[in-house]
């Protein structure tokens with residue numbers, strides 16, 4: 001339980017002991033800090049229930065609480081507000097406990113097993129800005145789940161199956177018809193074909209353009225795809241090569257973004273369970289023929305909006321995206337014992353997941369003990385508020401976005417940084433991008449703005465990193481000067497109190513973030529606490545302070561906030577560089 005909730009319970013019990021029946025009480029953070037840190041305004045409603053004067057009741061409450069060691073001061077203000085100021089000892093104890101064990105402020109003791117599906121890049125298509133949020137939000141939620149005590153399994157769920165694969169293979173066959181993959185007697189041997197990622201990225205758009213104009217091309221691609229799914233030797237070997245080349249680049253980029261997965265599975269892996277899945281669905285009488293397609297009805301009586309049936313097999317015989325996700329669920333629920341499965345996917349795919357979830361529960365692929373949760377996210381748009389594009393109007397590859405932000409950050413780094421300048425700029429760029437991406441509520445759209453996101457004085461990842469680097473360098477200087485500190489012993493300024501009071505709120509913020517599956521409040525908190533620390537830093541000269549108790553307390557406070565920020569930034573997937 002967090003400290004404020006503990007206090008609220010204590011106050012509630014004290015009020016109950018006066019004979020007043022209250023179920024819960026809320027301490028509201030006060031906006032008149034001169035009057036108190038928190039305010040309780042329940043005396044007014046008690047006055048109504050017990051036909052008494054609110055001031056009278058407030059004073060009675062004050063009298064029972066006034067000797068509590070948690071409070072320095074309690075006062076009553078008309079018409080019956082009670083203002084609480086926390087005692088220094090209470091704040092210092094909390095701070096030192098957190099300093100000793102930063103995780104005490106995060107762990108909620110929730111021990112669910114959660115499967116997270118995020119990433120979802122598509123082989124042979126460039127990893128573009130549309131995949132950024134899934135990676136950022138997904139990884140941060142994964143880290144958050146672990147921080148609160150859960151066990152997680154993460155899966156990238158690569159789009160490596162289906163018609164696009166047929167198109168790319170056909171385009172390769174058209175350009176290089178002599179490759180051994182396409183010979184009837186191909187026997188699985190290694191083929192000397194230098195497929196680069198650049199070439200791969202160019203093949204798919206060319207093939208889609210052709211398929212649009214030329215029906216024959218489209219039909220052949222479909223044919224190839226069908227043969228690939230039947231493991232045609234040559235196509236299958238070429239497909240494996242395509243996946244390998246594409247994944248190398250994807251892995252490199254994800255590594256830059258501090259994104260990683262336990263499972264690097266793809267839609268093709270789920271496909272292996274398709275026969276089992278269909279046998280099961282037939283046995284449960286789930287599959288209905290509709291024209292030439294196969295569907296599952298997912299309408300429910302309470303639906304207010306139209307709910308189309310889930311399309312399982314298209315009229316041309318191709319297995320759908322929905323079927324792949326059902327097969328994925330089949331695999332996941334058979335292999336693991338899961339409390340929840342989270343999908344961190346663009347919110348525009350909500351209908352798809354509603355259909356998949358309903359069909360899974362209805363057919364019993366997933367039982368009701370396992371919660372399926374769609375955590376959709378909003379779009380990152382360009383500054384014009386329209387989907388983000390490059391200058392020539394095509395989608396913006398993620399690598400270009402990262403490079404351009406890195407360039408801006410590199411130009412802005414201090415001139416004194418000569419070693420690892422580019423690497424540091426990359427770390428700062430990732431922080432700028434991630435922080436901007438995680439700051440809006442998960443489902444909110446936002447506009448990409450490179451100047452705003454890298455502003456050293458704004459609500460940005462760069463500002464946070466810069467402040468942390470400064471805290472760290474203060475601690476290093478103290479170490480060099482051999483100053484020993486381990487605890488906060490005294491609070492001598494209002495700014496110190498403000499920092500600790502803000503920190504008291506963190507556990508609740510972590511809880512709400514986990515419940516909402518959104519990182520926005522953690523981002524806001526980081527900004528707030530960093531600002532408060534910077535106010536303190538501007539006011540006090542820590543290293544030259546002559547009072548040793550003050551000086552060591554200030555260093556301990558600095559360490560507390562640095563450790564805390566580092567831990568929180570880590571959850572967001574952001575690293576702090578040594579210098580900046």
Ligand code: ARG
Pocket residue numbers: 117119120121122157158159325328343345
């Ligand atoms: N590859 C998909 C896309 O780019 C995203 C996959 C999301 N995950 C899932 N299980 N369907 O749209």
